[in-house]
Amino acid sequence: MPSSPASASPHKRPPSASDPSSSSSSSSSDRRSSSPKPRLFLLLFLFIPAIIILLLASLLAPITGVTTALLPLSVTRLVHHHHPGHLSSSSSFLRQTRRLFSLHTTATMRRDKYEKELLVAQLAVQRAAILTKRVFHEKAKGTVDKNDKSPVTIGDFGAQALIIAALQHNFPDDAIVAEEESAKLREDEKLRSTVWELVKDTKLDNPDAEALLGGPIRDADAMVELIDKGNSPGGAQGRIWAIDPIDGTKGFLRGGQYAVCLALMVDGDVKVGALGCPNLPVDDAARLTAGIGENQTDDDGHGVLFSAVLGHGATSRPLATVSLDPELGTPISMRAIDDLTQANFCESVEAGHSSHGDQAAISHKLGITAPSVRMDSQAKYGSIARGAGDIYLRLPVSATYQEKIWDHAAGDLIVREAGGQVTDVHGKRLDFSVGRTLANNKGVVAAPLAVHAKVLEAVQEVLSAKL
Ligand SMILES: Nc1ncnc2c1ncn2[C@@H]1O[C@H](COP(=O)(O)O)[C@@H](OP(=O)(O)O)[C@H]1O
Ligand SMILES: [Mg+2]
Known part of the structure; x- marks a missing residue:
């Protein structure tokens, strides 16, 4: 039969020397009134370290990436477990503190994921x-001359x-670092x-998404002013932010691949990247074919959006799917290459942008027999990131040309987040912290992490006379 709680029993147990609970003959009410100091001491003894731990954990969270939201919870449990009933007023303080810290930590984690930026x-x-795409279609209809550069300028x-x-x-x-500046637009009224x-007529067909972007631009003058905001050094x-509104202008004009590119750098490090490739197949499993660089359409089955956030992987989704969920999308990864x-x-x-001759020599050195797939724009980065192709080489043609950050920032992150490595021909990571160009780098070698060193070795052997 269960024994009734001591406090409820009318018969007190006789004091015993071996019973620690009866080491003193005083009643519990006596105990409550006679020893406030040890309890206060105990309270402080437990609280001060707990608060210090909370503060430290919260401060360290952004550095360590440790999920501290759980820590305050376990500290609270620990305190309650050892001192039930004694901490009621203090526990609400602790609960408040915990809530504050979890809110702070959640905000930090969100920030690390760059959810809104993405x-x-x-x-x-x-x-x-x-x-x-509207401009591309106009051009495809033949309403503008093939050699006329105006469609790409307008786009x-x-x-x-x-x-x-x-x-x-x-x-x-x-x-914002963007490729275009408005001088030409200011001079040319017709343009x-x-x-x-x-x-003025281009908007997303999802009103919430359109509202998030701020809706339409006020007028033509506001539009011209906005263009010039991209002049950061x-x-x-x-x-x-680095913007290439149409990367692969040559591809755009010839009806091939092009990309709309956007990346966020924080203190020189790329954190977020998005690449819209209207003429690439939506299907990640489609391998690259020789014809991918020409006579493309953005009909059904075409148009893919690649995205990545540093430390959170890379994804792809149809370019036409407008969603307020930044995580909607299929994770992508580079193809594992055994051979x-x-x-x-x-x-x-x-x-003129990358030496085809050197590329062929490198292919030969590595025993690769398949001819290289030629395509314009950062669609190359997106394509290898999802395993449609494997290696992207950009081999310097001119000794003085400096690559532009907007031609590489998004692609560099997307490939690295998909399990690749991106360096220049010297093996240095691309350095986005030195201005509008990659002044510290020469060329690009992008490959799956496991084979990058081998590819780089072949690149350096072939280029040795020039490096
Ligand atoms: N001599 C050169 N070497 C390497 N890249 C060059 C170059 N001249 C121009 N480019 C850049 O190459 C980009 C196109 O890359 P790709 O050849 O991979 O399609 C161009 O972007 P735009 O098309 O946005 O002008 C341009 O910035
Ligand atoms: Mg470009």
């Missing part, structure tokens, strides 16, 4: 891609204005009104 980047790229200005508008609306204090006609400090001879290379279409 969402805005994805939507901004998607909206800008709608504009570029470039329009897409840049739309992306900057979204960034300014959401992150007004961030700096300005053509771009404005396109910009870049550098190693603070938050800087390098089975790998395939991609490179620029333009021999």
